[in-house]
Amino acid sequence: MRAIQISDVKTLKPIEIDAPPAPGPGQALVKTHRMGVCGTDISCYVGKFPFFDFPRIPxxxxxxxxxxxxxxxSNVSAGDRCSIEPYMNCGECYAYRRGATNCCQNLQVIGVMCDGGLCESFLVRADKLHPSAKLSYDQLALVETLAIGCHANDRANPRPADQALIIGMGPIGLATLEFAKLTGARISVMDMNQDRLDFVRNHYGIENTVRFVGDGSELESMRQITGGDFYQSIVDATGNRHSMSGALNYLSPTGSLVYVGITTDEVNFRHPAMHKPEASIVASRNALPGDFTRIIGLIEMGMINTDPWITHRTDMEGVLSEFESYTKPETGVIKAVINIA
Incomplete structure (x- = not known):
């Protein structure tokens, strides 16, 4: 059976693997139709993701x-179309008992800590399947990205009329934006890439876009946007240590800063930058089962439009030569999708 493996840094390798056996109790055998390429996949490919070991099928x-x-x-049957909740939690640890299945102490995320879906078929825990009779395979492949943004926005908890800032307009930043819009907050977005800011303005109607150029000019833009109050909630979706270290500069008193992007580098700031505004610094990891159910329902109702998301598409043969381009924002990539079947 065909599969593609990240065998080393910046190295994709086509391999043959055994076809999976018949599913055991509590399992389902699934056929992969679509795989979305995530920022995590990119970080794994370039060797910068902290929970990833080579070789791995992403x-x-x-x-x-x-x-x-x-x-x-009983939750799914043969023929069902599904999104996968890829967080294989242990069912026993402290985090699990607290309901934090997203940060289980023994967590195995498929495609990251164990082999994933860039193959023709595989076995998965059936309780991690979220079916929809209405959504396409493209839409179902986007649910997990949206779930990351949903959870990050919940952690930030912007209220109606709050000034809210999302830093980084890659897929996770866009996913966070989808849910921030539903809160009634006054949203600003920031990125280094003008094309991504234009994308957000054109497709989401966000007028308050701030381009970061590294000279401090973003602060004056933010003063004008917020009347000098800055932001009650900030989500940093960059995974860039410089951005993450500087994000406190944009926070209003008693505000919350959420890190959803991951870096293997140190994040540094002087303590007064956090202490003076009595800031809350929060991490956001993965998502919860209810996020998947909610997102499928919102897409089915037309409240989330996934049409603008997919900017690049390839198949299992093409991905070997095209994956490298997905690491480069200048190619205009927002979300690449691999057609597997």
């Missing part, structure tokens, strides 16, 4: 078809 943003189910499975 793929955790997936639109799949259920082929067969094992004993005791």
């Amino acid at each position: 793929g955790h943003e997936l639109g799949v078809e259920v082929v067969a189910v094992g004993e005791g499975v």
